Amino acid sequence: MNILxxxxxxxxxxxxxxxxxxxxxxxxxxxxxxxxxxxPYYRKLLYQNEDVELLVMNWSQIECAPHDHGSSQGWIKVLSGSSENTVYEIKENGLPSELFSTIHDKDQIFYAPKKGIHKMKAQKKSDLVTLHLYSPPISGMKVYDLEKCSVCVVSDDCGAWWPDEQRQKLKEIQLNS
Incomplete structure (x- = not known):
């Protein structure tokens, strides 16, 4: 990890x-x-300092919620399986609207820009495992619930899903549908 x-x-x-x-x-x-x-996944923090964090995620067959990475940017490498990555843009009402989906296979890497909104899932029952390198470490991630027209800023220990625990909900905002 000297590189990091x-x-x-x-x-x-x-x-x-x-x-x-x-x-x-x-x-x-x-x-x-x-x-x-x-x-949607089990996540394990492998490395973190003030500037970067490295995580591995082992995906179930549940897709994650549309989310951003706060003010972080990063790269995602597919270690096994295939990932369907759906990219969104924010509409005037504050709700994300789907732009396109792309399939990323083993050994492919793709970029997650600051404030970019996306969701991921394992493609066709594949055993998806992904490696994520972000800078700075993710904080202030927003997770969207498109059915409820809501967005939630989640705690740093929550993944890309609507939090089960109240303490993981840092801020919940109702959007106009």
Whole structure:
């Protein structure tokens, strides 16, 4: 993880280069992977400092909610399976509207921009495992519930789903439909 120690306020390209340079494969993380039946994924923080965080996610067959990454940007590498990534834009009423979906297969990497909204899911029952490198570490993530026309700022220990626990709901906002 020496590569990550040296990153200070990294650019988009610095992050991409670092993620590729880590050369982490699924076998390297097998002992870190647990499963989640009730959530979209099990997430494990592998590394964090003031500038970056590295996470591995083992996906169930549940898709995550549309969400942003607060003021963080990052890259996602597919370690196994295939990911369907759906990208959104915010409409005037504050609700995300679907723009397009893309399939990312094993060894592909894709960018998650600051304030960009997306959702992910395992494609066609694949065993999806993804590696995520963000800068700065994610804080203030917004998760959207499109049916309830609501958005929730979640605590740093919550993933991309509507929080079950009240303490994970930092701020809930009702949007106009």
């Amino acid at each position: 120690d040296s990153l200070r306020d990294p650019s988009k390209e610095d992050l991409k280069t670092a993620l590729i340079s880590l050369n982490i494969e699924l076998g390297d993380l097998q002992t870190e992977l647990k499963t989640s039946e009730s959530k």
